[in-house]
Amino acid sequence: MEKVITKHFQYTGLDDYDRSLDEQMNSFLSENKIKPEQIMKIEYAAHSSAGINTYSALLVYKVS
Incomplete structure (x- = not known):
């Protein structure tokens, strides 16, 4: 039976170790x-608060 799994990625660019969403x-x-x-969907979102831009991605995929 297949399972649907999600994985969240986030990028702010505030430190030197932060990697872009694509790299992650x-x-x-x-x-x-x-x-x-196996990839069912990728959703992107962005928002800004207190001058900090945050970019997020949600990967939805299936595994056996």
């Missing part, structure tokens, strides 16, 4: 051997 997602997909056909 590509690393996660490679490390977990997730194939394109």
Whole structure:
């Protein structure tokens, strides 16, 4: 039976160790051997508060 799993990624760019959403997602997909056909949806969002921009992504994928 397949399971649907979500993974949240976030980027603010406030420190030197913060990686872009694309870098984070590509690393996660490679490390977990997730194939394109397993990806069901990717949702992006952004907001700003007190002058800090925050970018988020939600990856929805399935595993057997």
